[in-house]
Amino acid sequence: MLELEQVTAGYGETVVLRDVSLSVPDSKVVALLGPNGAGKTTTLRTASGLITPMAGRVVLHGEDVTGMKPYALARRGVCHLPEGHGIFPSLSVKENIVLHSPKGKEKESVEKAGDQFPVLAARLGQQAGSLSGGEQQMLALVRAYLTDPRIVIVDEASLGLSPLLVDQVFEALAQVVARGTSLLLVEQYVTRALELADTVYLMNRGQIVFSGRASDLRGEDVFERYLGIDVTS
Numbered sequence: 377m378l379e380l381e382q383v384t385a386g387y388g389e390t391v392v393l394r395d396v397s398l399s400v401p402d403s404k405v406v407a408l409l410g411p412n413g414a415g416k417t418t419t420l421r422t423a424s425g426l427i428t429p430m431a432g433r434v435v436l437h438g439e440d441v442t443g444m445k446p447y448a449l450a451r452r453g454v455c456h457l458p459e460g461h462g463i464f465p466s467l468s469v470k471e472n473i474v475l476h477s478p479k480g481k482e483k484e485s486v487e488k489a490g491d492q493f494p495v496l497a498a499r500l501g502q503q504a505g506s507l508s509g510g511e512q513q514m515l516a517l518v519r520a521y522l523t524d525p526r527i528v529i530v531d532e533a534s535l536g537l538s539p540l541l542v543d544q545v546f547e548a549l550a551q552v553v554a555r556g557t558s559l560l561l562v563e564q565y566v567t568r569a570l571e572l573a574d575t576v577y578l579m580n581r582g583q584i585v586f587s588g589r590a591s592d593l594r595g596e597d598v599f600e601r602y603l604g605i606d607v608t609s
């Protein structure tokens with residue numbers, strides 16, 4: 377279980393998040409939704425240790441991890457797939473995969489990744505930075521497979537992808553979830569996020585404005601009722 381408790385956080389002097397509390401139970405999927413600039417990415421960065429809160433706590437499996445570095449959280453099973461993929465663009469696809477492979481299992485890892493994402497198997501020697509956006513996202517998701525984390529934090533995994541690739545990304549996420557990994561995701565495809573999620577938090581202007589069961593919400597409710605945005609206009 378990962379929890380943010382009454383977190384205030386931002387950049388330098390600028391406060392972006394105010395009194396944000398949310399929890400991601402073991403083996404559950406939590407979607408964090410909201411308009412551009414709401415503070416979603418900032419929340420994820422705080423959850424994975426990239427930002428240290430000005431106030432409040434980050435608690436992982438009962439341990440206070442506030443202020444811990446991202447690598448310390450990664451070692452405790454937190455895998456953050458950032459906006460913009462977080463791959464190494466100057467390395468090849470294969471080298472990127474090997475970097476996230478358990479020691480001694482490099483060959484197996486490359487095969488496993490290739491089986492899951494055939495598009496990568498065909499491009500092992502290609503520079504990762506020259507992959508298409510969708511292919512780069514696939515490569516990013518390989519990390520969530522190979523490192524077997526306890527929680528995966530995903531920021532806009534489907535950003536800029538064609539519908540077919542969006543399907544593949546959600547399929548990949550569903551498989552990660554099926555292994556019992558919990559997931560905290562920010563997603564622009566609200567309906568898809570609601571399908572996958574158990575719990576939804578809506579954020580606006582740096583605050584949580586609603587939380588509830590995903591099955592109680594429809595896509596249009598999210599924007600109209602809770603964020604005051606009319607989707608019909």
Ligand SMILES: Nc1ncnc2c1ncn2[C@@H]1O[C@H](COP(=O)(O)OP(=O)(O)OP(=O)(O)O)[C@@H](O)[C@H]1O
Nearest residue numbers: 387390392410411412413414415416417418419459
């Ligand atoms: N490095 C930074 N320095 C200063 N302000 C920042 C920084 N990164 C983000 N912000 C500000 O923090 C606020 C929240 O940004 P954040 O990226 O968390 O929003 P978001 O909900 O992820 O938006 P989007 O849907 O557009 O990705 C915005 O007003 C943004 O301008």
Ligand SMILES: [Mg+2]
Nearest residue numbers: 416417418459
């Ligand atoms: Mg963002």
